[in-house]
Amino acid sequence: MFHAALSILTPTLITASPRCLARHMSSLPRGGVGVVGAPFNKGQRREGVSKGPQVIRETGVLEHLTSLGLDVRDYGDVNDDNTGPDLHLGPDGERHHTTVLEYNRRLSSAVTRVVKEGRVCVTLGGDHSIAIGSVHGHSAANPDHQVVVLWVDAHADLNTGAISMSGNMHGMPVAHHLHAMDKQINKLPDGWPKPCLLLPLPLLSLYSVIEG
Secondary structure (H helix, E strand, O other), X not given: OEEEEEEEOEEEEEOOOHHHHHHHHHOOOOOEEEEEEEOOOOOOOOXXXXXXXXXXXXXXXXXXXXXXXXXXXXXXXOOOOOOOOOOOEOOOOOEOHHHHHHHHHHHHHHHHHHHHOOOEEEEEEOOHHXXXXXXXXXXXXXXXXXXXXXXXXXXXXXXXXXXXXXXXXXXXXXXXXXXXXXXXXXXXXXXXXXXXXXXXXXXXXXXXXXOO
């Protein structure tokens, strides 16, 4: 999972495949790129997705960006500190509810740091629950601007714990960001995350809204 944020007039978020990432980034103004790895898998039930950042780096895409004249800095990974096997359910059955949100809070801080240093932030995942932290991090870095997100995904990721058939939080990131769904989201005790997106939200390549 890739998230590349482009600060053009208003902060924007795009999603790209490994093959086309370098092509997208090479069209940007010559400036710094910051890479953050998010090897996280507890938003769903498959283990392999946590290897994503390592595998993506091994493709040489960061070196290719450097060869295009971009100043690329790898900030390393935001690792999951909760290594225990125990499953914590949220109020509506959200799997690993606290772990997912605490991890994304830390990821958000890492993304905010990159953006505030004037770099385009590319987040390498990881299951799609990391979109909670990556989008929130861009919003926190630009509190006076409205974040604009173009969501390219087969799923809308608008689930809440109350309607999800699986309880997997990788199907819930958009719901965590929309002001219109704020009262339907179970948050951390201190109220994190705060919503940062307004409707309408462009959803591309969509074939399923609720499933997941």
